Amino acid sequence: MRHLKLEAAADGFATLILDNADESMNVVSDAFIADMEEATKTIAADEGIKGVILTSAKKAFMAGADLKQLVQGYGKLSKKEAFAFSQRATAMHRAIEQSGKPWVAAINGLALGGGFELALACHYRILVDDPKAVVGLPEVNVGLLPGSGGTVRLGLIAGAKTALDLLLSGRSVGPAEALKLKIVDEVAPADALIDRARAWLSTSPDPVKRWDVKGWVPPQKKGMTVPEDSMGYMMATGSLALKGYNSPAPQAILSSVFEGLQLPFDKALAVEGKYFAKLLTDPIARNIIRTTFISKQAAEKGARRPAGVPKSEVKKVGVLGAGMMGAGIAYVSANAGIEVVLLDRDVPTAEKGKAYSDKVLGKLIEKGKIAQDKADALLARITPTDDFALLEGVDLIVEAVFEDTGIKAETTRKAEAVIPASAVFASNTSTLPISQLAEASQRPDQFIGIHFFSPVDRMGLVEVIMGKQTGREALARALDYIAQLRKTPIVVNDSRGFYTSRVFQMLIHEGAAMLAEGVPAAVIENAAKAVGMPVGPLALLDELTVDLPLKIVDQAIAEEGDRYTPPAGTAVMRRMKDEIKRPSRKEGGGFYDYPEGGKKHLWKGLAEQFPVKAGWDVEELKQRFLYAQAMETARCLEEGVLETAEDADLGSIYGWGFPSWTGGTISYIDTVGIETFVAHADSLAQKYGPRFLPSAWLRDKAAKGESFYPGSEPAPVEELVTA
């Protein structure tokens, strides 16, 4: 047993200690299960052992399953094999439960997913009284369900209502709430945890669970003849619609609880295992886990950091420009313990930028999320100024001044006159080519793009842009800074709009183009939301103002002239701006009306300006949104703007809210299968234009049967929610 330690004691109460030999966190893996199977056998056979205290030698009790192992199941395991896989862990828990000896889980730290399922299999649970010791079953967040008894035992212990609340939200709860919900039996101070466990064992508790007593009747055996129960499931099913129709996990969880509570215990476990197997062999769980967990962690741990460059740390940062972006960057930097010089054209403007931090902190203090002294210290780290001289000694500059090449060039020169020759100079531009901005720099190899997203304190993604001359060291140091901020970096190469802005344009232009085709505005918005976009394209345009995408178009026309084809929604945007004069929310209204104190609603004049025509097909609209963005992403990979599929996927999900069930724009293509994707895109191109036309490069990949991720099996067509 490498991951478990069994310690006997004179009183017959053995302690079984979870202690992963390979990692700092206990996880459910094949090796762990094998150890536990062995330990359970030993314990059952040893007459000297009268009871078991299960605890952990790590800070946490146990995290969930090893997602890296789970994600490999897709495309390799058949449904039957996936079921067998789930049944092994299920049997492990069952063996504990039916060992004939009482087990008490002394939960000394967080217990999530498989960790909490293990605790649920024990006969009694004592949770350490520590706010960090949260318990819960968050599997829904990765497209799965707790498949080794989690839905069944939680339903039986906490009742359907509480169980569904926890399982469908995936939220974890602290000790006080866990006790209130009866999902733990006691809460105890850390130093009393083991004693209390021992005390419970010495009451000679019955090691037979109630569901193993002959004559036990499942709590919802009467099924739908109990109106309160059937009404509860009706309402719960309705609430699933709020989560959208693209994620099978919530539905599987609801069905598992509904069916499980009507069945004998072991049948319920089997039904749960079958639902788990379906999810595990579905591309959606694979997509979510791969991008939002594995690729995200890898990016944060430096997947794209050049090897061999010594680790660096930013102690002092200069933020140039105290507007919305600069203010946010100053806040997140100060929050990471970095000294910030926040510079703007005059001190009041710079101070206004700092006031943003004050505002954010005020809200956090109100919610009790930060102590006053810590907030004060954070604020003290930000120095608002108009004096470039204060930039002396900075390790890194983030320039966030007005998006104008001339202004940026002047700012660059003024800053470089003061800052150390070793400092990295980063521009937060979202549209201007980095290589062009770098022309103003004396040290173009130290010049890089660090593109934050708004609002900076809430958006986790940072797009790092390599100019033509940007060096490896600058990249490494930019990534080190982003790691200090605990954000998720992707690395792209210089090009108009880089990656995220460029592909995001496809979404808003597609929406605007549909309006011109005669698709009702509500349908456009609902179709985008139906595929999982958080906000409809017309609502997005109102927030952005149509000026912004039009500026990009005009710039391209100025640079490329006739060679440039304006994107699909250009005409509609120009009409909104020039003729209809409804450019944005800020300017009084756009595609929507914004009644004072009321809820926004689509502008009634839209149908008159863009007459509705029959014949739209919502499934095709949904497909267009996904395909337009995925196709442009493929072009970014082909052109070398993107270098990895992981960057593409992370950027799309965390940059502009591409739906996570797809795994991101590139995972989406792999999920559909490149060959199918190309075929569908061809037919869209015929109907809607060359933006959907696959390139020779993509056709070649399709012909060769390739995928972007190695060994990526396309999903069987009938299993794709939106193909």
Add this chain to the structure above:
Amino acid sequence: MEAYIYDHVRTPRGKGRPDGALHEITSVEMVTQLLTALRDRNDLDTSLLDDVIIGMAQPVGEQGGVLARAAVLQAGYAQTVAGQQIHRFCATGLDAVSLIAAQVHSGMIQAGIGGGVESMSRTVMGYDSGAWTSDPKVAFGNYYAPQGIGADIIATLDGITRDDVDQFAVESQRKAANAWENGYFRRSIVPVVDALGEVVLDHDEHMRPGTTVESLAKLKPAFEGFGKAGFEAVAKAKYPEIEDLSYVHHGGNSSGIVDGSGIVLVGSKEFGQKAGLKARGRIRSYANIGSEPTIMLTAPAAVSRKAIKAGGMTDKDIDLWELNEAFASVVLRYQREMNIPDDKINVNGGAIAMGHPLGATGAMILGTVLDELERRDLETGLITLCAANGLGTAAIIERV
């Protein structure tokens, strides 16, 4: 073979609440009293009957176990009279009559009674909830939403306003009050008596004559809670043209919750001769259909066309139209779709005023239409109901 209508009776409709006049009367007792009245007023030799089909939307508890057979025996009918229970949600009562008619049409039986019963005060709504609403796999996959959401979807899609539905409701109340005042229902009503033989109810108790648009305006929309809990999202998934669902329905413009029963005596010509009864009308055609299940209330137009076609008729042949007033928007859409003038549909009001005892309503409104055809000396009437999960039933009757 022709299937003739020889007579029909119904109970008054009591408020479907514990303080309603019929709350102490069991479901089987309501049907028993009707069977007794029908026999006695026609001096009927019950051994001439083959079958009694009584439907209900909740065939469980006291309404379960083939209530028809229990009522047949309780009423002292010949023990050879069979009994059957059917369930097609709100369409049940009409379907029961059609099924008797179908057996007569086929020549397999001579006569029978079809009808329905519902004691909504004594059964709990949701007692018979099934997979379609509550098995997550079924309900989610079929975009299930509660019926009131469907009614509000119709209003949203058709641009029917709160004022429109409230005006419709006021009109239903006015017509029902007028019909009662003038005794149009007198022939069909059998007052319900208690254990002492005292009358507990002799009129429709749910009506609120004098209802105005202003008084209805005070009522809060009934289905917004369901909508916000997730069913508005279901509606939008199914109907992406909906920006925001407009919640216009409430207790005052939806069918009332009531207790009641209605039955119809149907038989062949030969039966009429043997029983010494004169036919009052005949059943010309009947039909069932399924429609889009999320709205679930739009079957009536399609099923009406189907029944009209089955009867070899055209819309013009229909003198009076009767569509159960499940919700105001249901009738408004139907009327627009079928192009029916106000004075030809639901001429004596409907379920918004008098209530909708689910399984019983179909039989009740068939009787209402027959009475009114006689009073106006018209020929043909079409009766239709929408039913849960997208079902719909229609039947066409004519005088002889």
